[in-house]
Every structure is written in C-alpha cells, then in structure tokens.
Amino acid sequence: MSVGGYRYARRSTRTPAASIALPLHWLCAPSCWQHSAVGAHVYPIQNGIPNLVREEQVSAIDQYFQQQYGAEAARAYDRAIFLLSLLIGCWEPAQRRRLAQLLDPPTGGLVLEVSVGTGANLPFLSEAVGQRGEIVGIDLSPAMLQRAHGRAQDLSIPVHLVRADACRLPFADNTFDAVFHFGGINMFGDVPRALREMVRVAKPGAPVVVGDEGLSENRRRTFLGRRAAKMNNLYLCRPPFAAVPWEDVQGFQLHWAWRELFYVFRFHKGCPAARSQEDHAVSVQAEVRRRVLESPPPGEYGI
Numbered sequence: 001m002s003v004g005g006y007r008y009a010r011r012s013t014r015t016p017a018a019s020i021a022l023p024l025h026w027l028c029a030p031s032c033w034q035h036s037a038v039g040a041h042v043y044p045i046q047n048g049i050p051n052l053v054r055e056e057q058v059s060a061i062d063q064y065f066q067q068q069y070g071a072e073a074a075r076a077y078d079r080a081i082f083l084l085s086l087l088i089g090c091w092e093p094a095q096r097r098r099l100a101q102l103l104d105p106p107t108g109g110l111v112l113e114v115s116v117g118t119g120a121n122l123p124f125l126s127e128a129v130g131q132r133g134e135i136v137g138i139d140l141s142p143a144m145l146q147r148a149h150g151r152a153q154d155l156s157i158p159v160h161l162v163r164a165d166a167c168r169l170p171f172a173d174n175t176f177d178a179v180f181h182f183g184g185i186n187m188f189g190d191v192p193r194a195l196r197e198m199v200r201v202a203k204p205g206a207p208v209v210v211g212d213e214g215l216s217e218n219r220r221r222t223f224l225g226r227r228a229a230k231m232n233n234l235y236l237c238r239p240p241f242a243a244v245p246w247e248d249v250q251g252f253q254l255h256w257a258w259r260e261l262f263y264v265f266r267f268h269k270g271c272p273a274a275r276s277q278e279d280h281a282v283s284v285q286a287e288v289r290r291r292v293l294e295s296p297p298p299g300e301y302g303i
Ligand SMILES: C[S@@+](CC[C@H](N)C(=O)[O-])C[C@H]1O[C@@H](n2cnc3c(N)ncnc32)[C@H](O)[C@@H]1O
Pocket: 062, 065, 066, 069, 114, 115, 116, 117, 118, 119, 120, 121, 138, 139, 140, 141, 144, 164, 165, 166, 167, 181, 182, 183, 184, 187, 188, 189
C-alpha cells in the first residue's frame, strides 16, 4: 500500500486485507508529519494493525512503560481494573460512560482515543458519538491493541486501530472532531508534547478530554486517598496544568473521576477566528494561568 510516498506494508496477514480498510488520508508519516516522504520508510501492518512507530524515536521512558503492557498485562488488565474499581466503591462502566459523555463528541464525528489500551472506553465513546460516528484508537502496546481489536468487533461503528506514540501522533493537523485520553499521560515520556499533539490533531473548536491518576486535594486527606497513594504512587501526581498549551485552549474545566482519585481536563481547541479578535486578552489570560498554576502546592500537601 502506498500513500503519498509512504508505504504501508502488510507483514503478518492473519486478518484479511478487507478489514484493514483504513481511511488513509488522515495518516501522516510519524517521522516528519507530512504526506510526501523524503526517503522511503516502510510501516508494517501487523495482525491487521498498522504500526506507525519508529522505534528509534520512542523515548526511553515510553519504551519502558510499553514493556509493562505486554501480553500478560493485557490479558489481566480488564479484570484488574474492574476489581480495583469495586474496591474503591466505583462501578467501572458508569465511570467510563461519564467520561465519554463529558467529551460529548459531535454526533457522527471522527473521535480519536489516545492510548486506547484494551478498548475499555470504546463502547461508551461509540455510544456518545452515535451510529454515524467513527473512532480511531492508538496505543504503543501491540498486546493492548490486540485486545482492543477484539472488542472493536462487537461495535456497530467503524473503529480503526493504529500502533502509534502519543508524543508523535501520525495524523494531519485539524483532523478529529473530538480527542479523548484516559489513564496514561502521567507516565508519557514528554507530557507537554503529548498534550500539544492532542490539540494539534483536533479540529478548531473540538472537545478534548484528558485524565489520569491524581488525587483531589480533599481526597488526599482521606483514608481512601492515603491507601490509594500507598498502593500506587501515581495517585500522588498533580494535574499537569503547566503542560497544557494554554494559547490553543478554550473553556478549560477541571473535573474529578473515580471518587476523586483521577483528575480530568476538559477543554476545546481554540478557534483561530476567535483568537485573532482576542489575541491580546487570550495571551494575558494564558500567562496568568501559567503563573498561578505553576506555583507550588501548599507545603502541607507537598510530596
Ligand atoms: C493504564 S492504560 C489505560 C488504557 C485505557 N485508556 C483505559 O482507560 O483503560 C495506559 C495505556 O497507555 C499506553 N501508553 C503508554 N505510553 C504510551 C505512549 N507513549 N503512546 C501511546 N500509548 C501509550 C499503554 O500501552 C497502555 O495501553
């Protein structure tokens, strides 16, 4: 297969070619984000999933965490999250549905899920985007993507899975009607870059939802908060406000999910038209936010 100078080669062909019918116009080469290649690089299709990762470009920390999501972890993942949710007093499907509803993608739109994992959010994103919608899911772990592939078969809307790095999304600017991420960003190799990437590939005005472990200040003081933090240090993470590309963001909201054990950002990608009118005000607001949010947390709650 060849798109504007790139070649997408099918290596392992367990899945018939017909099911790899990808709308290739929104794909870009991860090395330069352009449709016209200088020097050929072959991106294989493995078990029906295009692999758009150039291993040499993946940071050491992303490589490390990718190894944590091998075949065994992928097999155990869904059950572990379900049990963990019960343990903290949450019904997992209700939490995931709430996040998909918070995204509120336009009906019939094209939704990107970054770090789709085993596809646990797919049924709820598909519900939210409606029958005429489509979902693209990316993840760095082939094992997690294989699980998502199985889950996607049960959905009534097209789901396109791609192996890709959240820090180098292989998509053209302004492609998606909504962008969703949950559960990985705390440990991405380059958090500001990943957020910039999610905003870059969103269309102007598109909603973006991003969440991960991070206790609210109230939850930090409770028994549940202390137990959670003991079990997993990542719960001590604070929402990465300083990494948000404020200049390109409008209507920012901070939410809490899973009994305030997870922070969730919701915002829209800014529209250039609105920005040109309010350029000055927006950049001043962005600077104020940056200074306020970058100031250290109160010492008594410090890590
Ligand atoms: C805790 S799981 C969350 C999966 C899913 N979003 C959920 O809600 O269950 C984290 C996922 O992030 C993926 N991941 C880690 N680093 C990544 C990166 N740099 N790019 C894309 N995915 C990454 C992992 O492979 C894993 O599937």
